[in-house]
Amino acid sequence: xxxxxxxxxxxxxxxxxxxxxxxxxxxxxxxxxxxxxxxxxxxxxxxxxxxxxxxxxxxxxxxxxxxxxxxxxxxxxxxxxxxxxxxxxxxxxxxxxxxxxxxxxxxxxxxxxxxxxxxxxxxxxxxxxxxxxxxxxxxxxxxxxxxxxxxxxxxxxxxxxxxxxxxxxxxxxxxxxxxxxxxxxxxxxxxxxxxxxxxxx
Amino acid sequence: xxxxxxxxxxxxxxxxxxxxxxxxxxxxxxxxxxxxxxxxxxxxxxxxxxxxxxxxxxxxxxxxxxxxxxxxxxxxxxxxxxxxxxxxxxxxxxxxxxxxxxxxxxxxxxxxxxxxxxxxxxxxxxxxxxxxxxxxxxxxxxxxxxxxxxxxxxxxxxxxxxxxxxxxxxxxxxxxxxxxxxxxxxxxxxxxxxxxxxxxxxxxxxxxxxxxxxxxxxxxxxxxxxxxxxxxxxxxxxxxxxxxxxxxxxxxxxxxxxxxxxxxxxxxxxxxxxxxxxxxxxxxxxxxxxxxxxxxxxxxxxxxxxxxxxxxxxxxxxxxxxxxxxxxxxxxxxxxxxxxxxxxxxxxxxxxxxxxxxxxxxxxxxxxxxxxxxxxxxxxxxxxxxxxxxxxxxxxxxxxxxxxxxxxxxxxxxxxxxxxxxxxxxxxxxxxxxxxxxxxxxxxxxxxxxxxxxxxxxxxxxxxxxxx
Numbered sequence: 244x245x246x247x248x249x250x251x252x253x254x255x256x257x258x259x260x261x262x263x264x265x266x267x268x269x270x271x272x273x274x275x276x277x278x279x280x281x282x283x284x285x286x287x288x289x290x291x292x293x294x295x296x297x298x299x300x301x302x303x304x305x306x307x308x309x310x311x312x313x314x315x316x317x318x319x320x321x322x323x324x325x326x327x328x329x330x331x332x333x334x335x336x337x338x339x340x341x342x343x344x345x346x347x348x349x350x351x352x353x354x355x356x357x358x359x360x361x362x363x364x365x366x367x368x369x370x371x372x373x374x375x376x377x378x379x380x381x382x383x384x385x386x387x388x389x390x391x392x393x394x395x396x397x398x399x400x401x402x403x404x405x406x407x408x409x410x411x412x413x414x415x416x417x418x419x420x421x422x423x424x425x426x427x428x429x430x431x432x433x434x435x436x437x438x439x440x441x442x443x444x
Numbered sequence: 445x446x447x448x449x450x451x452x453x454x455x456x457x458x459x460x461x462x463x464x465x466x467x468x469x470x471x472x473x474x475x476x477x478x479x480x481x482x483x484x485x486x487x488x489x490x491x492x493x494x495x496x497x498x499x500x501x502x503x504x505x506x507x508x509x510x511x512x513x514x515x516x517x518x519x520x521x522x523x524x525x526x527x528x529x530x531x532x533x534x535x536x537x538x539x540x541x542x543x544x545x546x547x548x549x550x551x552x553x554x555x556x557x558x559x560x561x562x563x564x565x566x567x568x569x570x571x572x573x574x575x576x577x578x579x580x581x582x583x584x585x586x587x588x589x590x591x592x593x594x595x596x597x598x599x600x601x602x603x604x605x606x607x608x609x610x611x612x613x614x615x616x617x618x619x620x621x622x623x624x625x626x627x628x629x630x631x632x633x634x635x636x637x638x639x640x641x642x643x644x645x646x647x648x649x650x651x652x653x654x655x656x657x658x659x660x661x662x663x664x665x666x667x668x669x670x671x672x673x674x675x676x677x678x679x680x681x682x683x684x685x686x687x688x689x690x691x692x693x694x695x696x697x698x699x700x701x702x703x704x705x706x707x708x709x710x711x712x713x714x715x716x717x718x719x720x721x722x723x724x725x726x727x728x729x730x731x732x733x734x735x736x737x738x739x740x741x742x743x744x745x746x747x748x749x750x751x752x753x754x755x756x757x758x759x760x761x762x763x764x765x766x767x768x769x770x771x772x773x774x775x776x777x778x779x780x781x782x783x784x785x786x787x788x789x790x791x792x793x794x795x796x797x798x799x800x801x802x803x804x805x806x807x808x809x810x811x812x813x814x815x816x817x818x819x820x821x822x823x824x825x826x827x828x829x830x831x832x833x834x835x836x837x838x839x840x841x842x843x844x845x846x847x848x849x850x851x852x853x854x855x856x857x858x859x860x861x862x863x864x865x866x867x868x869x870x871x872x873x874x875x876x877x878x879x880x881x882x883x884x885x886x887x888x889x890x891x892x893x894x895x896x897x898x899x900x901x902x903x904x905x906x907x908x909x910x911x912x
Contacts, residue, residue: 259767260760261640261740265878270859274509274525276483276532278593288880293866317760319641322674323878324857325576325590326481348644348676349576349590356594406608408467419594420494423602426461426469430497430604433460433471441457443697443705444473444501444569 245358246416250340251385255302255311256376262316263323264350268332281328282335303336307379313340313386315369315376320361321350330357340386342393344369355409358416360388362403371399388414447715449612450681451647454587454712458570460604469604473569473586476555477504477542477596479533480859481574485597486536495540497603502542503564506530507554508859510547512822512849517548526860540600553825553851556580556793560664561825563693567682567709572599577793577875579670583663584690585682585712587647590671611721613646613675614714617654619728624909626733626803627662628795628873628892630654631669633731636744638724643675646722649714650680654728660689661799668794669875672741681713735780735905736877736890738768743877747895747907751778771879772887773867780905783889787870788819788900789882790893791849792856795873796824798831800893805837807897807911813845814903820847820862822854846900858883871899 272284290301297304303311314333320343321329330353333341339359344366346354354361364372375382375395382396388410393401412419423430437444448456461469475498482504489495496502509526510516519527530547537544545552551562556577559565565581571588572578574596581588595605615634635642648670655666663680670678687706690696697705732746743765745752753776754766769776774783790796790804801823813819821841823829829851832838838848855862856874864870864886873896877888889905898906 258760258763260764263740263876263878265876265881269880269884270857273480273859274523274529276487276529278484288884293884319644319674322640323576323876325574325578325592327484327574327592327594330592345641345644347641347674349592349671353592353594356592408463408465408606419606420492420598420601423469423598423604423606427602429461429469430471430602434603437471441568441705441708443566443701 244356244416244418247339247358247360247388247413249385249387250312251383252312253308253310253380254313254315254372254376254384255308256373257302257314257316258373260317261319261322264321264326264329265323267321267329268326273326273328278331279335281332282337285332285336310337312337313342313384314338315342315373318344320346322347325349327353327356330354330359334359342369342372355413356419358413360386360413362393364401364403368401371395447718449714449718449720450585450649450679450712451587451612452718454568454570455609457568466608468607468609470570470607472572472599472603472605473501474559474564474571475502475599476559476571476573476578477502478508478555478573478575479506479529480508481593482536482596483529483532484593485600486540488597489600494601496542496600499541501603502600503559504533504537504542505545505552505555505558506533506547508853508857510852511860512852512854512862514850516850550826550830553828554793554796554853556668557796557824557828560584561693561827563690563696566690566696566705567686568712572605576671577668579676579678580664580668580793582667582670582677582679583660584686585679585709587677587679589676610676611646612719613643613648613722614720614724615648615650616652616723616725617650617728618652618725619654620657621654621728621731624733624894624912625731626892626894627658627665629731629734631666632734632736632741632744632890633726634724635669635673635741636734637726638673640672640740640742641674643670643673646675647677647679648673648675650678655680656683659799660685661797664797665794669741672875682709733892733895733908735895737772737774737780738765739771739877739879740764740768741875741877741890743768745780747780747905749780751776751780753777781907783905784903785869785871785889785899785905786818787864787868788817788896789855789870789872789874790896791822791824791854792874793824794875795893796822796828798828800873801828801832801837804893804897805840807894807908808844808900809840811844811901813900817900817903819845819900820849820855822849823851825851855882857881871896871905
C-alpha cells in the first residue's frame with residue numbers, strides 16, 4: 244500500500260449528502276477481478292450520459308478539477324454496500340483524501356486499507372473548505388497527516404482527529420495481514436481454547 | 445461482574461488479542477464468501493504465498509452475478525465478465541479447499557439465505573462476509589457484519605479482523621403489529637426514524653414484544669437492513685424460536701454438542717441493567733405498511749401519505765430530496781397510492797425466504813398481475829424454491845402471471861441480466877433504492893412482499909390492507 248504523509252493539491256467540491264457506493268461505482272463495474280482500472284468509472288452515472296459522453300457540469304469533468312486529488316463532500320459519504328471497489332475507484336482516479344462531516348462505517352474502514360485518508364471535520368469547517376474548493380484549481384489545499392492538519396488556500400489551518408493505529412499504518416503503508424501474522428501465537432491460543440469451550444464452532 | 449449487552453458478551457468471547465490502545469483481533473467463526481468481493485482477496489493470498497487459515501469455517505456460494513432464468517445451466521446466459529467471476533470462485537473454492545455450493549447445486553442461493561439454511565450461522569458466533577447485508581445473520585444472536593475485500597483477505601489468511609468495539613444501541617418495538625404490517629415495515633420505519641447514518645458506529649439490538657413475535661425469517665429481514673440505518677450489525681437475542689430453527693440443520697451441532705451449545709446460547713441476552721449508548725422505542729401499533737418514495741432508504745412514508753416536497757426537509761436533505769424527487773419523477777402532494785409502477789420484484793436477501801413467498805402468495809391467490817406489468821419472483825435459494833413448489837406457492841405465482849425464477853440476488857442489485865430500464869418504476873422487496881441500483885435510471889420503491897404483491901395486482905403502489 245502507498246504510504247500517506249503529506250498531500251497538496253486540488254480539492255473537488257461535491258456538496259451532496261448520503262453519496263452511496265452505487266453512485267461512487269455502479270454495480271456493472273464490480274465484475275472485475277482486479278483492484279485497478281476503476282478510476283475512469285468513478286461516479287459513472289453522474290459523470291457520463293447514456294451515450295458515454297462526459298456530462299460537462301459534473302465536477303470531475305470540469306477542466307479545473309480533472310486532476311483533483313482531494314474530494315470535499317457531504318455527510319454520510321460512502322453509505323451502502325461494502326464494495327471496496329468504491330475506494331479502489333477513488334484511488335485509481337487519483338484522489339487520496341476525502342473530507343466530509345461523516346462517513347459510512349465500512350467505507351471509512353476500507354479507505355485506510357487503500358492508502359486513502361478519510362478526514363472527518365465539523366460541518367462548519369467542511370463548509371469553509373467546500374467554498375475554498377469551489378474556487379477551482381488555484382485554490383490548493385495541503386494535508387499533513389503527521390501533524391493532523393489541513394491548510395486551505397487562505398492559510399487557515401484545521402486540525403483533525405484520526406485513530407493512532409490507522410494513522411501509523413497509513414503513514415508507513417503497512418500491510419494489515421503482515422501485522423496480524425506477528426500475533427499468530429495469540430490466534431493459535433484463542434483457537435485451541437475455543438475448540439474446548441465451543442467445540443461445535 | 446458488570447452487566448453486559450448481548451453484543452458485549454459475543455465480543456468478549458471472541459477477542460483473540462487486545463493491544464494497549466484498544467485495537468483488537470476479533471476471531472471469526474464463519475466467513476461467507478461470494479464471487480464479487482473475493483477474487484482480489486484470493487489473488488492476494490496467491491501473490492503472498494498465504495493459505496486459508498480455517499477452510500472449514502469458510503463457505504462460498506455464487507449469487508450476485510448468476511442468471512436466475514431457467515436456462516442458466518447454459519453458460520452463454522452470462523456475460524463474459526460475470527462468467528469469469530463465477531469461474532474464479534469455482535477455482536478458488538477448489539484450490540483453497542473451502543465449502544462450496546456451485547450454481548448447479550440445489551442448495552445454491554443468496555449467501556445470507558444459504559448460511560442460516562444450512563446451519564452455518566449459529567447463535568453467539570462472529571460471522572463476516574464481503575457484503576454489507578451480512579447483518580442478516582444477527583437474527584440468530586450472532587455478531588455479523590459486512591467487510592471490504594482487504595478484510596476478506598485478512599480473514600482468509602488469519603481468521604481474525606482488526607477491530608475496535610462499537611457502541612450499543614437498543615431499538616425496542618413494543619406491543620403488537622397491526623394486520624398487514626410486517627418485519628419489513630418495522631425495519632423501514634426504524635430507518636425512517638433514525639436516518640441512514642443514525643446507527644453509524646453502533647451495533648443495534650432489536651428487542652421488544654413485536655420483535656419476539658416475529659418468525660426467524662422476519663427477524664432476518666429486520667437485521668438485514670441494519671446497515672441501511674448505518675449500523676454494521678443488528679442483533680436479536682436467541683430464544684426458543686431460534687433454537688427450533690437451528691436444530692437439525694446440516695451444520696448445526698448434534699447430540700452432546702447440541703446440549704453444550706444450547707447451554708451457552710441460553711446465556712446470550714442483554715443483562716437487565718446493561719448500559720446502552722442510545723435507545724429508540726417505537727410502538728408496534730404505530731407502524732403502518734410503508735413504502736419508500738426517494739433514493740435513500742430513510743425516505744420512508746406510510747402508504748397512506750403523499751409524496752413530500754423538498755421544502756419539508758432541512759439542511760443538506762433539502763437538495764437531496766429535490767434530487768430524489770426529480771430522479772424518481774414524482775410530484776409533491778401526489779398520494780403515494782396513485783403512483784403507477786411498471787415492474788414488481790419479489791426476492792433478495794431481505795425478502796427471499798419462504799415466509800416472504802407465503803405472504804406474497806396469500807395476496808396473489810386467485811388474482812392476476814395487472815396487464816402490461818413485468819413481475820418476477822426470485823427465491824432466495826434453491827431450497828426455498830423447492831419448498832415453495834411443494835407448498836403450491838409456485839403455482840399461485842405462475843397462475844397470477846409472475847415469472848418464477850431460480851435463486852440469486854437478481855434485480856436487487858442488477859448485476860445479472862435482471863435490470864430496470866431508464867425511468868422504469870419498480871415495486872421491490874429488496875433493500876436499496878439508490879439511484880441506478882436496479883439499473884441506470886431505474887426507480888425503486890422498497891416495501892414488504894405483501895405490499896409488492898398488492899402493487900402487482902393493481903399496477904400502482906397499494907395499501908395491502910385493501911386487499912386483505
